[in-house]
Amino acid sequence: MLRTRVIPALLLDGQGLVKTTKFKSPVYVGDASNSCRIYNQMEVDELVLFDIRASSKKVPIQYELIQQIVSECFMPICYGGGVKTLEDFRSLFHIGVEKVSVSSLLFENPQVVKEAIKIYGAQSIIATLDIKRSRFRNVQQVYLHNGKKRIKKSLDEVIALLNDIGVGEIVVNNIDKEGTWEGFDCDLVRYFADNTQVPVVALGGAGSKDDIKTVVQQGHASAVALGSMAVFQSKGMGVLIKFPKLKELKELLGTK
Amino acid sequence: MISVIDCQMGNIGSVVNIIKHIGHKVQVISTKEEVLAAEKLIFPGVGHWDNGVKKLSESGLKPALIEAVTERKTPLMGICLGMQLLFKTSDEGKKEGLGFVPGHVKKFNFSSVSADLLTGPGRLRIPHMGWNVVQPCKERSPILNGLKELDGETRFYFVHSYHASDVPEEYQLLTSHYGNDFVCAVNKGNVWGFQFHPEKSHKFGIQLFKNFAESI
Numbered sequence: 001m002l003r004t005r006v007i008p009a010l011l012l013d014g015q016g017l018v019k020t021t022k023f024k025s026p027v028y029v030g031d032a033s034n035s036c037r038i039y040n041q042m043e044v045d046e047l048v049l050f051d052i053r054a055s056s057k058k059v060p061i062q063y064e065l066i067q068q069i070v071s072e073c074f075m076p077i078c079y080g081g082g083v084k085t086l087e088d089f090r091s092l093f094h095i096g097v098e099k100v101s102v103s104s105l106l107f108e109n110p111q112v113v114k115e116a117i118k119i120y121g122a123q124s125i126i127a128t129l130d131i132k133r134s135r136f137r138n139v140q141q142v143y144l145h146n147g148k149k150r151i152k153k154s155l156d157e158v159i160a161l162l163n164d165i166g167v168g169e170i171v172v173n174n175i176d177k178e179g180t181w182e183g184f185d186c187d188l189v190r191y192f193a194d195n196t197q198v199p200v201v202a203l204g205g206a207g208s209k210d211d212i213k214t215v216v217q218q219g220h221a222s223a224v225a226l227g228s229m230a231v232f233q234s235k236g237m238g239v240l241i242k243f244p245k246l247k248e249l250k251e252l253l254g255t256k
Numbered sequence: 257m258i259s260v261i262d263c264q265m266g267n268i269g270s271v272v273n274i275i276k277h278i279g280h281k282v283q284v285i286s287t288k289e290e291v292l293a294a295e296k297l298i299f300p301g302v303g304h305w306d307n308g309v310k311k312l313s314e315s316g317l318k319p320a321l322i323e324a325v326t327e328r329k330t331p332l333m334g335i336c337l338g339m340q341l342l343f344k345t346s347d348e349g350k351k352e353g354l355g356f357v358p359g360h361v362k363k364f365n366f367s368s369v370s371a372d373l374l375t376g377p378g379r380l381r382i383p384h385m386g387w388n389v390v391q392p393c394k395e396r397s398p399i400l401n402g403l404k405e406l407d408g409e410t411r412f413y414f415v416h417s418y419h420a421s422d423v424p425e426e427y428q429l430l431t432s433h434y435g436n437d438f439v440c441a442v443n444k445g446n447v448w449g450f451q452f453h454p455e456k457s458h459k460f461g462i463q464l465f466k467n468f469a470e471s472i
Contacts, residue, residue, distance in 0.1 A: 001433055003411075004378070005386045043458045045387055046413075071273045076413055076456045096269025098415075098456060120266050121303040123383045123415045168383060199385050217377045223386065 004216050004253045005045040005223035008230035008243060009203055010035070012051040012081070015065060019231050020052070021179030023130070023147040029231045029239050033068050038241045039230075040073045047077045048101070048171070048201075048225055050128070054082025055104055056145040063091060070096040080128050084109070089116045093124065101126040101171065104144045107151055110165050122168035122198075129158065131188060132175035140174075140188060147175050159195050170196060171225065173203040179228055181207030181235040189219035201225050207235065209244060213252050257281045258469060259294035261321075263311040265301035265337060270455040278462055280469045288320030296468065297321075297330055300455070301337035305361070305418070306349035308337050318354070325356055331446045331472050332356075339449030340418060342442070348418050356447045359423035359439075369435045383417045384434045388452075390441070393428040398471040399448055400429070402463050410460055412452035414440070419451060448472075 010032070011018050017035050018026035029035065032049075039047055049069070053059040061082050070077055079092055080101030092100050100120075105113055106127055117125050129142050134150060142151040142158055151158070162170060172192045174185040184205045193200040199222035202215040206226045215221045226243070233240040244252075258275055262268050262284045275282040275298075285291060299321070301308050312318045324330040334342045341353045346361035353361075364382050366374060373380050389409045392400055403410045412432075419438045429448070430441035440451040448468070454461035 002384065002386050002388045002414075040458075067269075070270065071276075074270075074274055074277070074456065074458050074461060076415075076453070093267045094269055096267060096273055098267060098270065098453075119303065119307075123385060123417075124266070124302060169385065197381060199381050199383075220377050220379070222381060 003045075003250070004221075006212060006244065006249055007046040007048055007201070007223060007225045008039055008044055009048040009050070009225035009227050010230070011227070012049055012062070012065070013053060017231065018052070019179060019228055023175050023178060026052070030241065032065060033072070035241050036069045037072050039243065040075065042243050043246070044075060044243055046075055046223075047073060049077065049079050050101070051079075051081030052146060056148065058082070061088060061092070063095060066092070066097065067095040078126055080126070084112070086112060086115055086119075089120065093120055099124050099126050099169070101128045103128050103130065106161065106165065107144065110161065113165050113167070117166050117168075122166050125167050126169045126171060127162050127165075127167040128171040128173060130173045130175050131155070143175065155191065159192065163196065167198065169199045169201065171201040171203050174205060177205030180205055181228055183207060183211045184215040184219060186215050186219035189215055189221050193220035193222070199223060203227070209248065209252055212244075212249075216253055257283060258296045258298060259283055259285045259290060261291065261297060261299045261317065262286045263315045263317055265303055265308055265311050267302060268300055271298055271300050271335070274455045274461060274465055275469070278466050278469065286315065288316050291317055291320040291324050292328070294324065294330055296472070297324065297332045298335065299332060299338035299341070300335040301341065303337055304348065305337070305340065305346040305353075306351050308341050309349065309351035309353060312341065312354075321354060325447060329446045331468070332448070333468055334447070334449040335455070336416060336451065336453060339442070339451050340420065342447060342449045343420065346418060357423065357427055357442050357444045357449065359420050359427070359442070361418050362421050363418050364435060366435045373435065380435050383415055385415045386413070387411045388414050388432045388434065390430040390432045390452075392430055393425070397429060397443065399443065399464065399467045401467050401471055403460060406459050406463060412440075412450075412454060412457040412460055414452045416451055420449070
């Protein structure tokens with residue numbers, strides 16, 4: 001049976017990897033391509049790379065680095081950050097990226113995303129939503145550009161937009177949980193999982209193997225992405241590239 | 257030398273990467289002359305059926321592929337949509353595929369699966385996306401050499417909404433299970449098709465490409 005995917009979610013900052021907490025205070029983790037090589041040796045299910053500068057600071061997509069990573073990793077790789085044009089999609093798929101993730105583009109130019117889906121298929125186009133609770137309104141909303149720009153839409157409206165565009169997978173990231181080790185926002189993940197037909201990937205907050213199990217069982221996530229757990233020994237401790245073993249994950253999650 | 261066919265149907269970079277990784281020569285080709293001259297062909301593809309057929313026709317590669325495979329007996333490996341296009345028809349579109357392998361491509365249908373698989377945690381969604389276990393249909397096949405010895409279970413990375421059906425038993429190579437059992441790899445003579453992505457499937461995929469390069 002299909003296994004639940006458990007995926008390292010890595011943040012690119014230049015040539016390096018960093019880890020943030022609630023999208024702030026980036027901590028340097030290591031060299032990006034060396035780290036990815038280790039995940040490849042560990043035979044992780046998939047790899048997600050977000051370039052945290054490409055979208056918010058308008059730094060160009062680092063094709064050379066991505067190509068180097070992709071050429072040494074024999075699992076699906078999803079890249080997100082600064083993807084704006086059909087040419088960006090084409091170049092990324094050409095060098096061997098399996099999935100391209102978009103965030104800002106969903107709201108700023110949904111037509112380009114639709115075009116990309118037509119050419120490359122829905123399964124290759126992923127929507128990543130960074131969500132946090134707005135302090136004044138006390139509702140959860142989508143934010144762009146590393147949590148700086150709020151999208152004035154309800155989550156219902158966002159789901160309708162994603163359905164209309166036809167993305168093949170949705171990464172639901174809770175900024176308030178990101179890097180905290182407190183566990184996933186299962187309600188938020190389930191809200192997306194139960195109101196869409198496509199796979200939903202939970203991101204933001206994983207601190208233990210139990211959190212992985214909980215977000216699958218209670219949050220109905222199809223896949224689980226780990227940030228801090230993939231790069232730190234434990235909360236407040238030093239850098240260590242690590243990942244739960246297949247055997248452990250199988251015992252934890254089983255299959256339905 | 258392995259030739260990877262590029263007719264603008266998505267990701268060929270990762271196929272090229274893995275062949276280089278196992279130490280074999282690889283080139284990307286896009287003309288009918290190159291298809292006819294090729295020693296071994298790999299035909300990767302993602303996306304919509306009709307778009308795939310259109311790209312094949314527009315590029316003029318369709319007749320060249322048919323000649324290479326049926327007359328010159330060039331080994332051909334289709335991947336993902338490239339596997340589906342080995343069949344003649346698909347529920348996804350109206351156009352006619354290559355028709356190298358008897359059968360039909362249809363959408364996942366979960367009408368006969370138990371209701372608890374359609375709600376709640378682990379519910380069946382389309383596309384079928386992720387790592388799944390495969391079972392061989394034949395005792396021995398050179399393309400599957402050494403797979404069983406790699407790990408307790410052989411698994412591959414899948415992403416698809418449509419799958420092969422009505423494939424005669426003699427051409428079935430591997431099956432997988434998603435709601436129901438389905439054929440995820442076929443082989444007829446010098447033609448192989450894999451629904452999953454061996455180029456994204458770690459040691460299992462590496463072994464498959466090695467076999468295609470060395471044992472076929």
